[in-house]
Amino acid sequence: MAPRLLYVVTEDWYFLSHRLPMARAARDVGYEVHVATRIKDGGAAIEREGFVPHALSWSRGSLSPRGSLAAVRELRRLFREIDPDILHNISLKPVLLGTTASLGFARTAVVNSLTGLGTLFIGEARVRGATRRLVRFALSRLLRRGRSKTVVQNPDDRAFVVGLGVLEENIVLIGGSGVDTHLLTPLPEPPPPVTAAYVGRMLADKGVPTLIEAFSSLGRRGVALNLLLAGDCDKENPGSLAPEQLREFASLYGIEWLGHVPDIRTVWARANFAVLASRREGLPKSLLEAAACGRAMVATDAPGCREIAIEGVTALTVPVDDADALAKAMERLASDADLRKRFAANARALVESKFSADAIGKATVALYDLLRTS
Numbered sequence: 001m002a003p004r005l006l007y008v009v010t011e012d013w014y015f016l017s018h019r020l021p022m023a024r025a026a027r028d029v030g031y032e033v034h035v036a037t038r039i040k041d042g043g044a045a046i047e048r049e050g051f052v053p054h055a056l057s058w059s060r061g062s063l064s065p066r067g068s069l070a071a072v073r074e075l076r077r078l079f080r081e082i083d084p085d086i087l088h089n090i091s092l093k094p095v096l097l098g099t100t101a102s103l104g105f106a107r108t109a110v111v112n113s114l115t116g117l118g119t120l121f122i123g124e125a126r127v128r129g130a131t132r133r134l135v136r137f138a139l140s141r142l143l144r145r146g147r148s149k150t151v152v153q154n155p156d157d158r159a160f161v162v163g164l165g166v167l168e169e170n171i172v173l174i175g176g177s178g179v180d181t182h183l184l185t186p187l188p189e190p191p192p193p194v195t196a197a198y199v200g201r202m203l204a205d206k207g208v209p210t211l212i213e214a215f216s217s218l219g220r221r222g223v224a225l226n227l228l229l230a231g232d233c234d235k236e237n238p239g240s241l242a243p244e245q246l247r248e249f250a251s252l253y254g255i256e257w258l259g260h261v262p263d264i265r266t267v268w269a270r271a272n273f274a275v276l277a278s279r280r281e282g283l284p285k286s287l288l289e290a291a292a293c294g295r296a297m298v299a300t301d302a303p304g305c306r307e308i309a310i311e312g313v314t315a316l317t318v319p320v321d322d323a324d325a326l327a328k329a330m331e332r333l334a335s336d337a338d339l340r341k342r343f344a345a346n347a348r349a350l351v352e353s354k355f356s357a358d359a360i361g362k363a364t365v366a367l368y369d370l371l372r373t374s
Contacts, residue, residue: 003032005086007037008097010094012037012038013040013042014091015042021180024049025358025362031086034082036075039056054082057071068096075098076101084108088110088111088113089110095139096142103145109147112151115282116303150166151174153173153282156304157304174360175360179288179291181358187293190269195272196227196298196333198275201231201240202233204240205279206279207277207279207320214327218331225331229255230259230264231259231260231261275326276297276298277299278305281302284305291350296340296344298318298333308355
């Protein structure tokens, strides 16, 4: 009988955009893969992969006591139905609720992936300190569940988990969710004028307001640079910009807001370099994809970012929330084609060696197999 693997993920789009490499790797070595998530438009795509989707009724942004209790009950019913060998919770809410629901299911081993700390711990979240302390307390207990491992994407998050009291031997660093280096290949640079691109949700914690401020200052000084923003607003995130704000900024400063782009290669075909002004990441897939397409980067020296955006090697890095420094770095990279070329080659080589879908899939499946036999 095939071992059963259950992913618990907030949204179907997030599973499809960030978790396919590891799920495919597990499927290809014989796991029966189930996906429990809020299903909007991705159910058919999940089924086409040969996975079994299970619709959850929760909302991504809420951790209310009443909603959390209902979600735990729903997950426990699902666990009894599937009886998974491996439960893989991805991101903070599934980690909290999925691990809570798994208590009492001793046969099931648990993998908890903390994909960055999210808005609960940084930036724009309107969350009381007492709530943050309660979440830290819950994590410090749940991540020490028997037959479980915690997966982090960068050394800063590893230190955070160690600080919760989790033994280092139960923490595994796996760098991101994997990039398809066969699909995403180096692209030639587009012709002038030089263009920078940000890919991601339109969030304050992703540094979008800081990026817009930096770009507007370059425009006032007559620097020849275009800016693309590719991604949607997120009404469930308290730090999201509103669509009308983005349209106003685009009109004022000559920014091109593309919204959601199905094929990210079309963005990097138009852009000479990537920019990310985030306050904190797990490991930013947008930069990994840019690197795979042979693009240099400007990024903040922030947790997660610095794993791929390495100062003087693949990127120019700047302090968080520093629009002046960001503008100077963007201007420098825009004016130096040789520097962009060197950074791009180094970035592509780094993705191939450490962050490819094949490498991440193999590392994740090895973790599953280890837990099954322990």
